[in-house]
Amino acid sequence: MKKVLMGNHAAALAAKLARVQVAVGYPITPQTQAYEMLAEMKAKGEFPGEFIAAESEHSVMAAILGAATAGARTFTATSSQGLAYMHELLHWVAGSRLPAVMVDVNRALAAPWNLWTDQSDSLSQRDTGWMQFYCSTNQEVLDTVLMSYKIAERVMLPAMVVLDGFTLSHSYEPVDVPEQSEVDAFLPPYKPEVVLDYKNPVGFGALVGPKEYLRLRRRMAADMAEAESVIEEVGREFGAAFGRRYGQLDAYRCADARTILVTSGAVGSTARAAVDALREQGLKAGNLRMRSFRPFPAKALREFVRPGMRLAVVDRNYSPGAGGIWAQEIKAALYPRSRASVHGYVAGLGGGDITVELLQEVWKRVDSANASVPVAETWVEDAR
Amino acid sequence: MKTSIPVEERMSAGHLACQGCGATMSMRYALKGLGEKTVFVIPACCWTVLAGPAPKSALDLPVLHSPFASAAATATGVKAGLTARGDRETTVVAWAGDGGTFDIGLQALSGAADRNEDIIYVCYDNEAYMNTGVQRSGGTPEGAWTMSTPGKAGSARPKKDLDAIVLAHHPAYFATATPAYAEDMTRKFAKARTIKGFRFLRILSPCPPGWKTDPKDSAKVSRLAVQTGLFRLYEVENGRMRLNMPVANRKPVGEYLRLQGRFKGLSAEAEAAIQASVDKIWNEGKS
Amino acid sequence: MPLLDDDARSLPRVILSTRRMSENKTGNWRTMRPVIDRHICTGCQICWKYCPEACVKLTDKVPAIDMDFCKGCGICVEECPKRCVSFVPEASV
Numbered sequence: 001m002k003k004v005l006m007g008n009h010a011a012a013l014a015a016k017l018a019r020v021q022v023a024v025g026y027p028i029t030p031q032t033q034a035y036e037m038l039a040e041m042k043a044k045g046e047f048p049g050e051f052i053a054a055e056s057e058h059s060v061m062a063a064i065l066g067a068a069t070a071g072a073r074t075f076t077a078t079s080s081q082g083l084a085y086m087h088e089l090l091h092w093v094a095g096s097r098l099p100a101v102m103v104d105v106n107r108a109l110a111a112p113w114n115l116w117t118d119q120s121d122s123l124s125q126r127d128t129g130w131m132q133f134y135c136s137t138n139q140e141v142l143d144t145v146l147m148s149y150k151i152a153e154r155v156m157l158p159a160m161v162v163l164d165g166f167t168l169s170h171s172y173e174p175v176d177v178p179e180q181s182e183v184d185a186f187l188p189p190y191k192p193e194v195v196l197d198y199k200n201p202v203g204f205g206a207l208v209g210p211k212e213y214l215r216l217r218r219r220m221a222a223d224m225a226e227a228e229s230v231i232e233e234v235g236r237e238f239g240a241a242f243g244r245r246y247g248q249l250d251a252y253r254c255a256d257a258r259t260i261l262v263t264s265g266a267v268g269s270t271a272r273a274a275v276d277a278l279r280e281q282g283l284k285a286g287n288l289r290m291r292s293f294r295p296f297p298a299k300a301l302r303e304f305v306r307p308g309m310r311l312a313v314v315d316r317n318y319s320p321g322a323g324g325i326w327a328q329e330i331k332a333a334l335y336p337r338s339r340a341s342v343h344g345y346v347a348g349l350g351g352g353d354i355t356v357e358l359l360q361e362v363w364k365r366v367d368s369a370n371a372s373v374p375v376a377e378t379w380v381e382d383a384r
Numbered sequence: 385m386k387t388s389i390p391v392e393e394r395m396s397a398g399h400l401a402c403q404g405c406g407a408t409m410s411m412r413y414a415l416k417g418l419g420e421k422t423v424f425v426i427p428a429c430c431w432t433v434l435a436g437p438a439p440k441s442a443l444d445l446p447v448l449h450s451p452f453a454s455a456a457a458t459a460t461g462v463k464a465g466l467t468a469r470g471d472r473e474t475t476v477v478a479w480a481g482d483g484g485t486f487d488i489g490l491q492a493l494s495g496a497a498d499r500n501e502d503i504i505y506v507c508y509d510n511e512a513y514m515n516t517g518v519q520r521s522g523g524t525p526e527g528a529w530t531m532s533t534p535g536k537a538g539s540a541r542p543k544k545d546l547d548a549i550v551l552a553h554h555p556a557y558f559a560t561a562t563p564a565y566a567e568d569m570t571r572k573f574a575k576a577r578t579i580k581g582f583r584f585l586r587i588l589s590p591c592p593p594g595w596k597t598d599p600k601d602s603a604k605v606s607r608l609a610v611q612t613g614l615f616r617l618y619e620v621e622n623g624r625m626r627l628n629m630p631v632a633n634r635k636p637v638g639e640y641l642r643l644q645g646r647f648k649g650l651s652a653e654a655e656a657a658i659q660a661s662v663d664k665i666w667n668e669g670k671s
Numbered sequence: 672m673p674l675l676d677d678d679a680r681s682l683p684r685v686i687l688s689t690r691r692m693s694e695n696k697t698g699n700w701r702t703m704r705p706v707i708d709r710h711i712c713t714g715c716q717i718c719w720k721y722c723p724e725a726c727v728k729l730t731d732k733v734p735a736i737d738m739d740f741c742k743g744c745g746i747c748v749e750e751c752p753k754r755c756v757s758f759v760p761e762a763s764v
Binding site: 021024049050052053056058059060065066068069071072123156195201203204207209212283 | 420422423425432433435436437438439440441443444445446447448449450451453454456457458459460461462463465466467468469471474491492494495497499568594
């Protein structure tokens, strides 16, 4: 059934459709409506799971650790400082190999205070062991939450579904909301192997030595690698069930393009408009939208890239002392086998507009650049 | 065979506690009172280590190890997860030290108490960060030596009144306990198990290396804490306080303090001040 | 150099605590040994009650201390109302 939903509501509705057993929340802009909608659905009896209104994000993720170890399917949503405050528990949940799913609404990290979209919150959690998926529409938010449970429960790693603050979280878009029976057919109940149960008194998370620790992390690496194909597989299954297919990458008009705008999140929609505009000018532009950040889709990217290709990577984030994070990771994934060049552009930090015009300019700059010149990152702002 | 506390042991020998550890005595009595249908959440504390490294455990019940600040929140989640899976009979216990309760875990504790989560929160209070080698916590009493309050005068601040903080949240059940009174402690856990809502127990838990006591004196020093009136055994239910062990002829606090090397630097004036503060509390209790 | 890459997916995801610490004998921590005088012991069970190791067994009227685990803390020596537990140096046993 088609509904007009804001991104936050698409997220909360997806949690309900996934038959989440324990939802935990805490308010933070711009995620708050997801939390409020869960509370409202619980109050109205529409959400049969347990709902915990925690007193901080640290406790939100701790409660998820407890609930998931007890064997429940869990959900929460957060943003920015809230995600940063969870950091310790993000490692704990991933290390415990719990398939929790969380929505992060991108918002810049302080100081100074800023409320608007920026990937510095989610990308700074890149080493926690959570998978990360970036969405470009509210439909994709709903779909990705549903797919995330299936992926997470298959590889036993938690997943973060990321959407842009305000641009998606507060924007109303038409969303095709599947029937509960359709979701049930796609997503079976979560059946964990071992849970907290007095009939089987085992301990979780006790001290291990270096040898065991290394082996556990090696297994995590293997499961992350496995996730690359599981994401593709579940994306195909989702496509077969609902008619919308997803993968790690989403290429738009790239077949004959030499210079590609590489984007993530809601900028993807803008980039498509920019590509269309460039094509109308007779220019062979394309857009590659990165859907997965963890596991990093290195293999898929190497398959996509052709020699001589120029990648104009737009980063709405910045790692001080290193550069735009997507650009870094793409360079690392392509080195040394690819003869493509990677051109980093940092734009739209703290919620600045990344417009169709700006993206066209970035594309033209990269397309006309001397590709043999080593590319430093370039900071750009909207002309308005 | 008739015994004063249940015979069944759910804490196994072979654990890694120091000799004369009050936290193991307390755990043993707690488990005797709680019984089989219990799940434990243990944040960073001595019990993290002394339960043993994986794949072994000194506790014959399910345990979830959690980060330092999160005992009450993790237990909240465990209870919700069990409930969601249809298990309404298991008792969920958060078992934390004083550092994890008075200090770093206070926010999560307050949140869980405020929500009246259906869990039992236990603070085994050995009055300092003992697992990291004796540093001051909010539970350290005035005048006690720790590695972070060196010198003769010891800790300059009075012990934080955690009981008052917890009671301000109107818990369903509140009790204090100490291992010298094993029957009392076991009874309180057995009782807490039958009550719904947020339940809290604070256990004064002797620590030979941290208190600088002889390991053989762990029951004795625990008993003296009660007999001198420094530590009151009481319960609060429905807002009504009941003193379990009214002490008719209180012993001088010096008998408790002098067993412990951590109070070695205490001056006569400081000891008199402690005596006066104990007298004041008990005299208030009379009126 | 052992490589962990060949069969990484057969490595464990988590290591659960499924065995008991009673596999870990702590008797060698002991420097002093408690010895119960069977003739004086009244079977009051106080040594059993206070043992932090849970290693005093109530099989008989006179309790038996499991020396595989006793760390020699001396609480039973101190708490015995009949003073019938003596504390002897381990070296002399």
